[in-house]
Amino acid sequence: MAKFTDYNLRPELYKALAEIRFTTPTAVQEKLIPVVLQGRSVVGESQTGSGKTHTFLIPIFEKLDLKNHKVQAVITTPSRELASQIHIAAKQLASGFAEEDQPHIGYYIGGTDKARQISQLENSQPQIVIGTPSRINDLYRSGALDVHTATQMVVDEADMTLDGGFLPDVDAIAGALPADLQMMVFSATIPQKLQPFLRKYMNNPVIEEIPTETVIANTITNLLVSTKGKTKDEMIYQLLTMGTPYMALVFTNTKTRAKELAHFLRVQGLKVAEIHGDIQPRERKRTMAAVQHLDFQYVVATDLAARGIDIPGVDLIINDGIPSELEFFVHRVGRTGRNGQSGTAITIYDPDEEDRVAAVEGMGVEFIPKNFSKGELKDGIDRRRRRQRTKSTVKLDPTMIGLVMKKKKNIKPGYKRQIKSAIARDAKYKKRVEEREELRSKRKAKKNSSGK
Known part of the structure; x- marks a missing residue:
């Protein structure tokens, strides 16, 4: 070395x-x-x-x-x-x-x-x-x-x-x-x-x-949390206050969202700095100086700051959704875990952002899935595992699909056997239909041949 x-x-x-x-x-x-x-x-x-x-x-x-x-x-x-x-x-x-x-x-x-x-x-x-x-x-x-x-x-x-x-x-x-x-x-x-x-x-x-084994530095713990109907504002507040971060950065996709979130966090009693395009240069300079002197523990910023600031000691990053430009995800998360220090990045996403999350994963980012419940982060289910399950090659009618997808908390005895039997009957029925159609086609072809 x-x-x-x-x-x-x-x-x-x-x-x-x-x-x-x-x-x-x-x-x-x-x-x-x-x-x-x-x-x-x-x-x-x-x-x-x-x-x-x-x-x-x-x-x-x-x-x-x-x-x-x-x-x-x-x-x-x-x-x-x-x-x-x-x-x-x-x-x-x-x-x-x-x-x-x-x-x-x-x-x-x-x-x-x-x-x-x-x-x-x-x-x-x-x-x-x-x-x-x-x-x-x-x-x-x-x-x-x-x-x-x-x-x-x-x-x-x-x-x-x-x-x-x-x-x-x-x-x-x-x-x-x-x-x-x-x-x-x-x-x-x-x-x-x-x-x-x-x-x-x-x-x-x-x-x-310079190649890297992963897009995100290995000093960063990269967590993924779905809102699952919860409001992002309240989630972010609880995530910021559930521990004691030395310095936390929250990234938003727009200036409007940065203002709204910063206001909400201030109402909750947090001292929050804002860094985005609507902050005038002189004010931004004063804010940055205050952040550098640790006058603020929490900073809400847009992607303007993702590659524009270097605040020593940032140990927590929260992404308020996936950035519109995927490249900025790396720059956001890269604000922590610097110079060999450890850091945590938490990405909060809505259910309709599944494709965006998959796109970030396609860049080589590896998430640790988590669920946020009762003020705690708990182990979640890996989204990729769900997507990678082997799918049946048997095409089912909508009624069969409904039967298979039906969820019951208390499954009755023989319920799974019932589903399997229904699938088998459906497949058998379709096979008979195909055989009849094939037989009709042969008869029709023979009839046309004899009439010539």
């Missing part, structure tokens, strides 16, 4: 890694950190929570020329929350350097004071640029940010960048950089529509798809 000490990094980095208790690299880090240190361009495809951020940050800090006070690396990411995560991780690595040698990190996202940023850039340029594509490109086009001196560029969460419409901004930034640019692209998935961009800026990159 590899260790970070195998990479012969600068002492300042080992000091910083020790401070955040990083000793053993994850699979994607083990595969790609040595390659990035060699100066190769890479495409890293791995599941959420796999450690992609430090896969590119560690080599960037290792190769940084501290005496060169120009932009040396540009890191783009499609959401402000993700940019904030990377900025925090970068500051943690920078803390290992002596105060006079600490790398200058520029952090540029929408919703912040652009005029102030331009004024600061007139005095000095950052060595590492982190931010959202549109703001970085805006500062570059205004002539304030000299990205053209960078020799490394990271496109983080490339699939989200594409889906969010930010690829033109990333393209403009990359187009301003040197021809010998080291490009690093990281994502949970690499869509086909991203291929032209990759071919344009990457020459013979190292492509690593």
Whole structure:
């Protein structure tokens, strides 16, 4: 098993890694950190929570020329929350350097004071640029940010960048950089529509798809609970309060549903934070800061947050139904069970969502079925076992089907024998009908033959 000490990094980095208790690299880090240190361009495809951020940050800090006070690396990411995560991780690595040698990190996202940023850039340029594509490109086009001196560029969460419409901004930034640019692209998935961009800026990159035995990390206990007529609001409240989660995230499919659920939980006396598209950027930033400082134990969020936040210590995820985009299921659940810590994810579904649940299972997700009764989670029946039962090849009339499917709590003696006899009689009757029809067909054919 590899260790970070195998990479012969600068002492300042080992000091910083020790401070955040990083000793053993994850699979994607083990595969790609040595390659990035060699100066190769890479495409890293791995599941959420796999450690992609430090896969590119560690080599960037290792190769940084501290005496060169120009932009040396540009890191783009499609959401402000993700940019904030990377900025925090970068500051943690920078803390290992002596105060006079600490790398200058520029952090540029929408919703912040652009005029102030331009004024600061007139005095000095950052060595590492982190931010959202549109703001970085805006500062570059205004002539304030000299990205053209960078020799490394990271496109983080490339699939989200594409889906969010930010690829033109990333393209403009990359187009301003040197021809010998080291490009690093990281994502949970690499869509086909991203291929032209990759071919344009990457020459013979190292492509690593980090396989996993399961879609969901094995540190996560993945439970499946049917509502069975119960209201989701009350179920979620009881699931949140039946134990003592350190931090719980509840994901909803819509902003409206997030507002309704958060309101219900507050009425029940819980202190709940909301994170969704209707929360203004400044308010969302304040809320995230409060969540990070553990001012809230419960967070209700939409899929905006599924890949946009990293809250330490999340040990409980509740899915209020199956997400409209199945891929988001993995990202939701991936908010817990991170860095080797254990976590629990509970997915609540209505009976009419059976097909959606089956689709998630088709992605490789393995659920543990549970029933929720009297405030407790009890073992349930595996849905797949029911579907996989061998079906009879005998076609029955509707009356026979009704007889077979009829349920009685107290089955009378001989009831099963009665059903078997009825099935046998039905089959025998149908066989006689088929024989008569066959005999008629032969007679008709013979009659037509003799009349010719």
